[in-house]
Amino acid sequence: MTETTDDATPRCRHCDESVADEPNRRVVTSVEDGTAVYYHFCDDDCLEAWES
Ligand SMILES: [Zn+2]
Numbered sequence: 001m002t003e004t005t006d007d008a009t010p011r012c013r014h015c016d017e018s019v020a021d022e023p024n025r026r027v028v029t030s031v032e033d034g035t036a037v038y039y040h041f042c043d044d045d046c047l048e049a050w051e052s
Pocket residue numbers: 012013014015016017041042043046
């Protein structure tokens with residue numbers, strides 16, 4: 001049996017904090033090389049900071 005924990009506690013792309021307990025967390029879907037990639041953020045502030 002193999003446990004997969006990759007998606008259990010995603011971390012903010014901007015500040016590297018766990019977003020598991022963030023009520024305002026944001027997820028951005030991007031496609032890179034034909035593969036869907038999910039970017040997680042604590043909230044809009046981290047998302048905007050990462051985009052700029
Ligand atoms: Zn953050």
